[in-house]
Amino acid sequence: xxxxxxxxxxxxxxRIGGETEVVRLGYGAMQITGEGVWGPPADHDGALAxxxxxxxxxxxxxxxxxSYGPNVSEELIREALHPYADDLVIATKAGLTRTGPGEWxxxxxxxxxxxxxxxxxxxxxVETIDLFQLHRIDPDVPLADQVGTLRELQEEGKxxxxxxSEVDVDExxxxxxxxxxxxxxxxxNLGNRDAQPLLEVCEAEGIGFIPWFPLATGxxxxxxxxxxxxxxxxxxxxxxxxxxxxxxxxxxxxxxxxTKSVEHLEDNLRAADLELTDEEVAALEDAVG
Ligand SMILES: NC(=O)c1ccc[n+]([C@@H]2O[C@H](COP(=O)([O-])OP(=O)(O)OC[C@H]3O[C@@H](n4cnc5c(N)ncnc54)[C@H](OP(=O)(O)O)[C@@H]3O)[C@@H](O)[C@H]2O)c1
Numbered sequence: 001x002x003x004x005x006x007x008x009x010x011x012x013x014x015r016i017g018g019e020t021e022v023v024r025l026g027y028g029a030m031q032i033t034g035e036g037v038w039g040p041p042a043d044h045d046g047a048l049a050x051x052x053x054x055x056x057x058x059x060x061x062x063x064x065x066x067s068y069g070p071n072v073s074e075e076l077i078r079e080a081l082h083p084y085a086d087d088l089v090i091a092t093k094a095g096l097t098r099t100g101p102g103e104w105x106x107x108x109x110x111x112x113x114x115x116x117x118x119x120x121x122x123x124x125x126v127e128t129i130d131l132f133q134l135h136r137i138d139p140d141v142p143l144a145d146q147v148g149t150l151r152e153l154q155e156e157g158k159x160x161x162x163x164x165s166e167v168d169v170d171e172x173x174x175x176x177x178x179x180x181x182x183x184x185x186x187x188x189n190l191g192n193r194d195a196q197p198l199l200e201v202c203e204a205e206g207i208g209f210i211p212w213f214p215l216a217t218g219x220x221x222x223x224x225x226x227x228x229x230x231x232x233x234x235x236x237x238x239x240x241x242x243x244x245x246x247x248x249x250x251x252x253x254x255x256x257x258x259t260k261s262v263e264h265l266e267d268n269l270r271a272a273d274l275e276l277t278d279e280e281v282a283a284l285e286d287a288v289g
Contacts, residue, residue, distance in 0.1 A: 007058035010272035011247050016208050017161040017182035022089050025272050026061030027054040028256035032076055033069040036101025040072055051080035053262050057269050063256040065093035065135055066116045074123040082125050091131035092120045108138025108146040117153050133163035144178050151179035169201055183208035189216045190242050190288040203250045214255040215242050226288045236274055243271035245284055
């Protein structure tokens with residue numbers, strides 16, 4: 001295992017829902033499943049090692065979902081990390097069911113969301129889920145019923161904070177009519193900034209913004225990719241630049257880069273200490289733009 005002195009803590013902290021503190025640079029636990037986010041990982045012990053190393057290096061926000069595996073990611077988190085450190089926040093999701101490898105189907109019926117919450121509680125081995133996110137809005141179910149179910153679960157003490165995933169500003173506003181929304185999770189990275197208007201609303205209202213695909217599924221990590229030259233100039237890796245850009249974009253941004261490799265995890269966490277000038281930020285945006 002390579003040595004690193006860089007801890008995630010250098011990225012600063014954010015309070016989810018104004019109260020639950022997390023270190024901003026987190027970890028996304030989708031990659032520790034099988035091909036097509038289906039079934040167990042090829043390297044079970046390696047997956048446990050990545051999760052344990054993340055926490056050892058100061059990560060306090062781990063993102064997962066019932067549908068990753070399905071079940072596999074949550075089960076590995078429990079196996080690797082239970083009993084959990086007091087400051088560890090596990091964010092899970094429900095609302096996408098799996099019909100096969102690489103297939104994701106929105107299901108937002110209240111009884112289904114409630115069932116998935118109960119199953120995640122059991123798999124993770126917790127009495128309360130720190131952050132429960134609606135993975136996708138099901139277009140066939142009224143939004144108020146879906147968010148209303150999450151709110152009921154919150155009132156019952158089964159979940160602490162509520163989040164949404166892949167929404168626009170209007171959908172966020174509609175959900176806020178029903179419940180307090182602590183976070184949103186949308187596709188956002190140097191190469192895809194479509195969610196910028198949503199990020200601006202989040203920043204204005206203190207809502208955590210969790211960019212998924214922070215490395216564009218690895219495209220931005222490539223040593224011969226669009227960030228390669230800049231990385232050489234900074235004596236950094238392309239991944240570190242992509243993550244530093246996200247961290248500097250707004251104090252409400254909570255990146256959750258995914259990896260099944262301890263080496264890549266350590267590489268990514270070094271972004272916590274990387275500062276970019278305004279000129280460097282502009283140059284990165286031009287390079288990927
Ligand atoms: N809400 C949603 O709908 C949604 C959708 C997708 C994902 N997510 C969440 O977002 C998280 C992140 O997404 P993601 O993992 O798919 O994409 P990502 O973080 O953008 O990229 C992960 C990919 O980059 C590679 N990688 C990571 N670090 C690297 C490094 N330092 N050098 C070279 N390659 C590197 C990984 O390969 P190795 O494994 O080989 O390192 C992996 O293939 C997921 O884990 C999940 O929690 C949410």
